[in-house]
Amino acid sequence: MNPHNLSIEELKQTAAQVRRDIVRMVHAVNSGHPGGSLGCTDYFVSLYFRMMNYSTDFTMDGQGEDLFFLSNGHISPVWYSTLARAGFFDIKELATFRKLNSRLQGHPTTHEGLPGVRISSGSLGQGLSAALGAAQTKKLNKDKSLVYVLMGDGELEEGQIWEAAMYAAHHKVDNIIATVDRNGQQIDGSTEEVMSLGDLAAKFRAFGWHVLEADGNNFELLLPALEHAKAATGNGKPVIILMDTEMGYGVDFMMGSHKWHGVAPNDEQLEIALQQLAVESASDY
Amino acid sequence: MKEYTYTEKKDTRSGFGDGLLELGRKNPNVVGLCADLIGSLKMGAFQKEFPERFFQVGIAEANMIGLAAGMTIGGKIPFTGTFANFSTGRVYDQIRQSVAYSGKNVKICASHAGLTLGEDGATHQILEDIGMMKMLPGMTVINPCDYNQTKAATLAIAEHEGPVYLRFGRPVVPIFTPADQKFEIGKAVMLNEGTDVSIFATGHLVWKAILAGKLLADKGISAEIINIHTIKPLDTEAVLKSVAKTGCVVSAEEHNRLGGLGDSIAQALATTQPAPQEYVAVNDTFGESGTPEELMEKYGLTENDIVAAVERVISRKK
Numbered sequence: 001m002n003p004h005n006l007s008i009e010e011l012k013q014t015a016a017q018v019r020r021d022i023v024r025m026v027h028a029v030n031s032g033h034p035g036g037s038l039g040c041t042d043y044f045v046s047l048y049f050r051m052m053n054y055s056t057d058f059t060m061d062g063q064g065e066d067l068f069f070l071s072n073g074h075i076s077p078v079w080y081s082t083l084a085r086a087g088f089f090d091i092k093e094l095a096t097f098r099k100l101n102s103r104l105q106g107h108p109t110t111h112e113g114l115p116g117v118r119i120s121s122g123s124l125g126q127g128l129s130a131a132l133g134a135a136q137t138k139k140l141n142k143d144k145s146l147v148y149v150l151m152g153d154g155e156l157e158e159g160q161i162w163e164a165a166m167y168a169a170h171h172k173v174d175n176i177i178a179t180v181d182r183n184g185q186q187i188d189g190s191t192e193e194v195m196s197l198g199d200l201a202a203k204f205r206a207f208g209w210h211v212l213e214a215d216g217n218n219f220e221l222l223l224p225a226l227e228h229a230k231a232a233t234g235n236g237k238p239v240i241i242l243m244d245t246e247m248g249y250g251v252d253f254m255m256g257s258h259k260w261h262g263v264a265p266n267d268e269q270l271e272i273a274l275q276q277l278a279v280e281s282a283s284d285y
Numbered sequence: 286m287k288e289y290t291y292t293e294k295k296d297t298r299s300g301f302g303d304g305l306l307e308l309g310r311k312n313p314n315v316v317g318l319c320a321d322l323i324g325s326l327k328m329g330a331f332q333k334e335f336p337e338r339f340f341q342v343g344i345a346e347a348n349m350i351g352l353a354a355g356m357t358i359g360g361k362i363p364f365t366g367t368f369a370n371f372s373t374g375r376v377y378d379q380i381r382q383s384v385a386y387s388g389k390n391v392k393i394c395a396s397h398a399g400l401t402l403g404e405d406g407a408t409h410q411i412l413e414d415i416g417m418m419k420m421l422p423g424m425t426v427i428n429p430c431d432y433n434q435t436k437a438a439t440l441a442i443a444e445h446e447g448p449v450y451l452r453f454g455r456p457v458v459p460i461f462t463p464a465d466q467k468f469e470i471g472k473a474v475m476l477n478e479g480t481d482v483s484i485f486a487t488g489h490l491v492w493k494a495i496l497a498g499k500l501l502a503d504k505g506i507s508a509e510i511i512n513i514h515t516i517k518p519l520d521t522e523a524v525l526k527s528v529a530k531t532g533c534v535v536s537a538e539e540h541n542r543l544g545g546l547g548d549s550i551a552q553a554l555a556t557t558q559p560a561p562q563e564y565v566a567v568n569d570t571f572g573e574s575g576t577p578e579e580l581m582e583k584y585g586l587t588e589n590d591i592v593a594a595v596e597r598v599i600s601r602k603k
Contacts, residue, residue: 166345
């Protein structure tokens with residue numbers, strides 16, 4: 001059971017609040033990654049406020065709960081905000097992001113014991129392997145819940161992803177729903193300029209995965225896609241969603257470019273961003 | 286010099302394989318992963334008896350480390366198996382982030398360490414693995430000396446919560462430690478009490494140190510010989526106590542002299558009670574093809590090299 005189970009209208013309000021947190025967090029320390037965080041906000045909010053079955057009384061083992069892994073750890077702001085808003089820790093702690101002695105490290109880690117995080121990520125390409133391992137342990141434990149993992153599209157340039165992709169199909173790890181944030185951008189430019197990813201659907205199909213596509217910035221389309229993915233589990237194949245998102249979604253001057261991958265807004269830009277991310281009753285941390 | 290005898294020689298990797306099988310029977314949470322080297326790692330018996338708890342990963346070591354880290358979530362105790370080179374250097378960042386920094390209960394089990402891998406040559410003969418692994422915060426590093434000790438270590442690390450690097454080898458070597466000796470992580474084993482020099486050895490060099498002890502006794506030199514099976518955490522107390530008595534040190538290991546057991550001992554001594562030290566180790570070079578015996582001879586890792594190092598270090602004592 002999802003502890004929130006929000007309506008689409010409530011999800012939209014929550015997403016706007018999470019986006020406000022993201023731009024305020026990166027602005028406060030003049031560092032961090034707003035672009036991918038904003039693009040993936042609707043996905044995170046969908047998982048934690050509607051789709052996933054979990055308890056905010058966090059345990060590392062998560063027996064009987066759906067688990068989430070973030071492989072592209074640099075979009076930590078969206079995850080931290082979502083976890084806090086979902087009830088894993090106090091939203092006031094978001095103010096410690098990237099500061100000394102914080103549990104909210106630049107990239108997510110278990111090292112300081114932040115509730116909700118089960119493995120460190122940041123060095124790219126490792127999260128799919130860890131998620132597959134956790135999924136196989138669920139099978140050994142006769143635990144029917146699911147494992148979700150998010151990867152960046154640029155991250156697919158790492159070879160380990162394809163080692164894991166091959167393994168997942170061979171071992172029929174069908175209790176996992178992987179998602180690729182297909183925003184088409186990476187630090188040095190568009191993915192097609194830097195290292196063309198080509199036909200990802202065909203690639204994952206050739207590796208033996210059940211491939212779905214989704215619009216990651218439209219709840220009316222994203223929620224049915226996530227339900228479809230859930231229904232596709234348990235059929236002998238790993239499931240992957242190629243999710244189109246717009247980097248910087250919700251803040252017009254951050255959209256459509258790789259330039260806001262890892263750059264924080266200045267004071268003036270923050271004000272404009274917050275105006276664009278209006279919420280009926282904002283409860284900023 | 287205390288008498289050490291043996292009736293049988295066996296490879297330390299078989300100690301690992303037999304230990305893993307026993308663990309499988311004792312602990313249902315133990316799972317095995319291997320990157321296409323089941324025969325070399327002696328994991329076949331475990332795979333046969335517990336197929337549902339064994340995962341063939343193929344030639345994909347990075348994925349294997351990540352899988353193992355993930356499998357700990359939900360309470361499994363993964364034992365990964367491949368050659369020492371592919372267990373460490375090839376996957377250093379995966380171990381660093383997904384295992385060590387994440388504090389995961391993964392046992393990285395590495396065979397064919399060092400020169401004694403033999404004919405395959407330097408591409409496979411890793412001599413830097415102890416250094417790489419001991420630099421990772423929270424990592425325990427163990428290099429047992431014979432079949433019995435490797436089996437005992439395999440059983441012991443399952444009881445230890447946290448990441449472990451277990452290093453063993455390919456060649457058959459004398460079995461001289463008692464089959465019933467309990468393995469205590471981080472506790473040095475006194476093999477011979479002596480007064481003139483402390484010889485600290487690890488892995489295959491422990492037996493060579495015993496052979497050297499006999500040669501030294503014939504020369505009238507009383508060597509204290511200590512088996513350091515756990516390089517990290519180092520049994521600093523045992524090191525300091527012995528050197529306080531003997532006043533000089535020889536370290537012996539099948540590893541680069543940079544970053545191995547010798548450096549750990551030197552650091553422990555330098556910060557408390559400095560003493561002359563000589564290294565028996567590979568002198569910052571790669572190996573090459575040859576038989577294990579030829580390689581140990583060429584790269585200076587025999588009992589005679591230990592004797593020569595002892596004579597040098599004793600002459601440096603004030």
